[in-house]
Amino acid sequence: MPPRPNQCSQLSGDDYAESGRRAPAVQIDDVVVEKGRVRILDGISFTIPAGSITGLLGPSGSGKTTLMRTIVGVQAVRSGTVNVLGRTAGSAALRSSVGYVTQAPSVYGDLTVRENANYFATVLGRGRAEAERAIADVNLTHEADRLVGRMSGGQRSRASLACALLAKPELLVLDEPTVGQDPVLRRELWSQFRALADAGTTVLVSSHVMDEAARCDRLLLVRDGALLAEGTPAALCAAARTNDFEDVFLRLIDAADQKAAA
């Protein structure tokens, strides 16, 4: 029987150790974000090593999306510093090297997949060849002339992903990219993220699906706008003394609650 992907035993942190030699792709220091009176990010700090896949996990409402928006530079920050690829997040120079795919597909529903891809390719200074390749990468070549608005949710988010992939960004920030995708496609997308990371791209992925955590080099567990735990999947499993990722997360949360209560 093949090992289940969410078993910690098959994991190793070796790949991550190797990528640690390059300067970190993202450095976040004591970042506070407030929306109205609500504090969304509460002095969070971490680094993301270059050329790796980092998984961002946490319950809904924990600040994952805000954190991603902060990294791509569209979120106003109250205090703290956000450094991306050696520059302040949101710098004009980063706009062609950071790719961002939002949770809701942000493509034009009244355009076809190809028209969307061609538009974003032109904005990014890329050509039609790159647009076509990105469409093929997300398995939409046969649907390329269909209006995005008439497609299924899964196809729409793939169209949105294609428009980010065509930029060949150095840092790719993906907000729940595999939601609504079938298992076969999810596997394909993950092998693509892996290929990108192997080629030097830094990938930051948020997810709710715990078996996807096992496919990351490194995990960031966020809760209530603060970092609960970070490390390789294997290290987190060891710390939580369990082999199952569902449990890792629940146990770390319980441990934090107990600590807070004590």
Next chain:
Amino acid sequence: MSLPATFATTKRILRQLSHDRRSVAMLLVVPSSLLTLVYSMFHNQPGRFDHIGLTLLAVFPFLTMFLITSVSMLRERTSGTLERLFTLPIGKLDLIVGYATAFSGAAILQAGIAGLVAYQLLGLDTAGSPALVVIIALSTAILGVACGLLCSAFARTEFQAVQFLPVVVLPQLLLCGLFVPIDGMATWLGHVADVLPLTHAVSALDAVGSSSDPTAAMWQDLGIVLAFAVGALAAGAATLRRRAA
């Protein structure tokens, strides 16, 4: 500003519009049909259509471009595509100029068809050149795009965006001199009418209607309409923030 990005944006917006065949059909056919309606309304009052029909040629582009722009810009804001564009190497100006050129292009086509119908079929008669009428129609179209862009910032839903029509467009329509001459209004209201851009567009059209050569006052009115448009575009640009709170 990047020309390829601006041009691509213009093309993209026109393409979005072209996929919506019904909207295109209504955009092109409705003004001419309404002009025909108005023509028949004033059937027994010869000469009246020369004033009202002429005025409508500039009112339609303002009205339709305001509606189309505010809804499409609102969609851009709510669908997340605007936020995506802000993470990409495209300037605010590229986006705004892209919108302005795309919808002005559509407006020229609209005004062209309406003008053709008015002059050729309905016997509209102006002392000045029809080309000037198209230029003034274009200026009100740009004004409509600019106001739509600005108002979309204050709407969260398409319902709200459409509600701005009675707020922004209707008062201008009532006060522009189409229904009653401004001289006949209460003095204070006349002053209000004087500072509304559509009033100047109508006054420019009146000048085209009555004098064979473009007058200095006409160019001044046209300049005021365009100044309002530029002001609204700048204010609209200020509502486009790369970083949201």
